[in-house]
Amino acid sequence: MLRVGFVILMMASFIFANDAEDKVEIYSTHMNSKDNIIKATGEVTVVYKDYFLSADEAVYDKNTSDLELFGNIRANQANDYKLLGDYAKLNIAKKERVFRPFYMLENSSQVWISADEGCTFDKDFEIYSGVMSGCNPNDPLWKLHFSSSTYNSDDMWLNVFNARIFIYDIPVFYTPYFGYSLDTKRRTGLLVPTFGISEAEGFYYEQPIYIAEQNWWDLELRPQVRTSRGYGAYSTFRFVDSAISKGELTTGYFKEQEGYFQSNKLANDTHYGYNFLYDNSDFINQWFDTKLKGQSGLYVDINHMNDVDYINLSTNDTIENVTSTQVLSKINLFYNNDTDYFGAYFKYYQDLTKVSNKETLQKIPTLQYHRYLDTLLDDHLIYNLDMQSNNIYREVGKHVTQTDINVPITLQATFFDEYLNASYKTFLYAQHSKFSGKEEVKSAEWEDGYYARNHHIFSLSTQLSRAYEDFTHVVGFGSSYKIAGGETKTGFYKDYQDFCSDPNNKDTTQCEFYNISDVEEELQLDFSQYIYDTTGKQILYHRLSQKVTYENVQNRLGELENELDYQITSNIKLYNNFLYNYDENKFSKLYNVLSYNTSSFNISLSHLYKDTFLQQTSTYSPYTSYLTSSASYTYNKHYSYHVRYNYDIERSIKKSAEIGFLYQKKCWNFGLKYLENNRPILTDNGSTSIYDRYIYLTIALKPMMSPDSGPLYEHKLPE
Template structure:
């Protein structure tokens, strides 16, 4: 979290051009435990004391260059001039010049921020400045600087304040501030954060100003009022509380009121948008030292999606109209796992959420593989219960139980690995018609499943690489299932049952090959290839080939390229493919992902095609230009495209982005909205910056 005026002071360096009307040098004497002479350089270590008629200096290490007349001081540095304390720090340097008759004090901080002042005085640990300027850029010709007539740093409060401030870009003044103040440490303090200032052709002038309140170490509060001249006003609040070292509670609430003209023009459903989010995460809640547990809650209650779109946290995100709330808890030991999960879904585009199916709750238990009688004979268990509920429509309580037994052994000097498995599988569906006129019989599905697998792992070294192979096959034979009641597409084709299917499994034989090429020391993966083919058996014993799956990834010096595809033998054509390509050479980069599916009589897929690509390059050391686009090829629609310019010169940062995007909106017809937005973020490091957003247009799609 960056404050608008942020400064970190941990180490101070001071450089003096000593007053010298008679052009005579300041004469020093040095006392130390160890003194080393190397030509013109003297190094003193161990309780060093330097003194002259003007200065009294102590440190643990001093390096003095007689030729350049520069002294560097390290560790527990204390500098007094005319019996007045000027610096207590871990590092300082003093440069004595004979050509100036005016004293100039130069204070440099660990984060590269420095202050140069014509006059400095101190009282105890407080420092006072006159005719000064500060920056974090190059001392000789800073890109930016703030000049001020007077100022003071109060050590007890770590508070720096300055008066009559002028912000300069190079030598050009651009902003005047009569008063400027900020904390000089990294502790959390109450104060203003970075504002967002913007303009939209539809919303007019925009101003979002966060205010941070930090009354204690374990909690804080952020208030974010926002004003949109042509649209309305709102307030978002964010509360954080750490109730233990292993937990964090975050609560946010927001409200926004629309102007009547704006709501009518854009056909928005609601005049008021509001919502509440509760996020809580904690580990080590009940677990003992050897166990592990965790609790996670993310509860989202909102009236419509505009509540999230208007949030200052929305930034450059585009939110979908479906919102999920979840609560999870798990407890894990070396032998067992227990979890409970709650899911609540809200479709903000629907007029009512009564028919949306919720999972309240899901209970899950898993027994990790455990030896039974011998080490080669193992068993595990997995069971779950899910309550599918809603206000209107069929409700179901689903219970699943899986109890597998494994027996594994090796043959031919461990070249061949054999695994035998017997699995008991049971599913029960308890239907509740929930005021429906039609009744459904509770479903029961029981099956005994057998499988045998054989695999081998091989490795062979070559002169310049290593080759590994995993080759295997698995035969899966389920018994005829014992089926009772109504099961979708098994005993009943009623579409009401579609959300609650029981997937039948048939006999199949699968083969796979996975191979990799490594450098000789296994440090670098060069190529990975996986291929899998299944033979499917129908209930009458006839066979057919399942989809052929092939995946290959090649890693090279400048990136990688990968492809994954599925080939359907019944249709004699590809039905799905995904390709990714990444390249980075010098200051240039290019990344792309292409995804494609095809609807065929046997693919059970919908046709789709999209591509996401990003390209850019860096230049002149500090600059980077890039372009990113998400394009729906099938519908010929650009979901999002953006142009970005980044300048990072260390002492200042600029990020400029132009985005053309589709966002979900709570309109009467639930259509998405296309908008052109310009984002601008400027930081003068480390004192802070400003964010700006300009929306060029906002049109319904």
């Protein structure tokens, strides 16, 4: 019997081995042949290239090269997908295959497709009248019905026509076409749309379009419409131009409807802007074909917009936007080696509360040279050099070029077997100012000049540590005495030093270029302590700092600073930082954060209070009092909840609030949250804000809408 089976297998393999590449092997318990028709029954297995098929019965016609399979058909190709059905027809010569009914399971994505019929032509599939899902086939929570579908096993791209999405048996969405990738390869197509409804802005719809025709770049277009407000589009172009550099360009434009523009009294009926990012980690050697051993770098972050609504409209969730009143553009270049650092920095500020920024001061450019620490006298003498030149410029009014030179020299030593550290530092400092431009304010006149001085610091410190059975305690004490040395000044510095040294005059026009801080004779006392557990984890950090000044006999004590970071238990943590002003008998700053964290529950409460002790006016408050809070709870692997609340106590304004939950299962996510946000806008009367309220509904059908399905933007170098 063993010999007979061996002969049958050999004959089957031999019969279909006309072409080595198209060899088909059929194994079965019983096999017979008549008139070029071969019939195999009983545990039939067909092997063709990387295909493995099994069935109850097989019939092969040598004349037409048709192979038909009947009953309990299963197919597997390279462990990628499985096909099941009752009938299959394969033509080896034409590389055609037909399955009725058709069932396919793609292993990597766990997406299954069931249809009346499936036809394959080499790597291409055509599927008719079917349903697909990523859920359990027995009772899928969601499923997508379609009239026809095409699929290519090489690029793993699935096209679906006349698609109807059902949640259980309830139809919720229809689209005449739907395309979906079963892998994470970058490709051109439509991304997941976003839509919602707002009482003020109407129906919102955004349809991202992703273009990735080459490995080294991609383009994302995000057209949007807000039916009661207007329409616009944002785009992001990303590229990798070399192994050490990459960048992206984001642009946007939005056009307001006349009714919305007039009713909200906006400053502009169109909002536009751009952002350009670029990073190169060795631009000197790359661009100038040099072989410098040091490190060079270039970082570009250029931003421009006509008002703050350019940021507000870039997404449907304004909570995610950072809407600062000032936008910074910068270009940083540097070259660095073991001993020297050279840098050039360009900074441009755009004040979003102003219609024009002609009077805004810019730093274009800042040039820097830094000589790293060097030592003499067996490391007892330490010195370094830092030079900076700032061109402070504006289109209208006076501007200045200020050059600073700072040379700190330190003499240090240890005593009593390193229990005591002692040092003496002298700081040599000079600044030169050269003015240009037209003076707009007659009361403020500036003459070129320089300022030079030195001051001294004497320091003593010690640090002690002791290990106990359950923890280690480290204590540090330090003191430093600072005293001014000689000084000399001319021009601008001689004219305004006394006037600008008064804190009440720092915001005046005369002092806008004066940045010299007086050196006061003072004593600085510091205490710090750490507690670590047996694993080395920090349990407590505590620092106290006190200044004693000798310039003012009546107010010698400076502000007392206290900082505490205490891990009370494994779950509860407290952070405190305060500054206490003895002159006012008040706290100038008080910041507290209390948090509780477990594997399922997290809560954080923080409060910031500040007092500048300046005079309160109708437009200025010296006080800041701000409350932030957040909490999240994970009930189990399916349910999670979160809440957040931020409140400006001083202004009695709710800044933002959020509450929501997320339900997660293997094949889908469902989220619901309510948001409130106070967002800034620019009107024809100046800067103000609008209070927005949102309800967000999130449905993710996995794996088609799964955020963790793989990297969307993964670039390679241009070939």
